[in-house]
Amino acid sequence: MGFEPPLRLVRALGDSDWLGQLPKLLEEAVARHGLDVERVAVPGGRSSLVVLVRRQDGAPAALKLVPPSAAAEAEHAALAHWNGSGAVRVLDASEGALVLERLHPEVSVRSLPESKALLEAAGTVRRLWVAPPAGHAFESVAARTGRQAAAMSSPAEGVPAALVAAATSAREELVAASPEDLLLHGNFRQSKVLGGDRAPWLAVGPEPVVGERAYDLARLVRDRVEDLVATTSGASAARRRVNRLADSLDVDPERLRGWTIFRAVESGARAMAAGRVQEAELTLEFAAWL
16 A cells, blocks of 8 residues: 655654554554545644545545554544534544544634634534543543643743743642533644534544633634734733633633643643744743733
8 A cells, every 4th residue: 555644744753663653554454444545634633644535335434543642542432422513423443543434624613714713613612511421531631731730840941930830820720629520622723623514613633631611722712823923912812812712602711811821831831842942932922921
């Protein structure tokens, strides 16, 4: 099977063992699930391979291969629990592979004008906020952010210590009294909402976690940060976005602001440590506005 992984995935994973095994893993998954390959979806993601395929009955689908570190089991469990309500539907699964309904990877909410994109994204994510299944094994927001906060204890050069202190302090206050424990997408943003046939917009690529809605909205708040930074009113626009999203989804704006600060600083610190300086500086500037 002729195959070249997308450049975006190669840049993100480098010389990982999983990337080197991808041709074989793809061939095995295709045979296991009885699929016919059409093409690799590009540019694709940074942590998985998506291949457009057809099932034995000729129906279109998408095969997603994920490395062991990506916790495919948790993604599968969340998608199965949502059962197509607001999210892509799972058609079949095996270790490290998900066969998903075919969406339109070239059409995401991010292609819409900003105000419309936020409206459609908000309408999609609210459908995902449901009680988790009994006896679930999903990670909690407190546990996930606790690891992230620990990793920020010695930030890379260029990450302001005052911002790190503000972010970790905000997190401590937020996890001390969480108002709810709902199943969350975990990595929700405009590019994670794709056009579909049975519904206009459906979420993909969850990194599921259990906690409060404000945590799930925090990544969405900083979408298109490069556009905000490029304007003279970026700081006020960012604060208005927090209030607008909080109001539209009945979320406490101060809790949303706190989680947005923490998630932006954590993301910026991680980007700086990885040498993605421009990305880090944009994200940290955004956090400072709040």
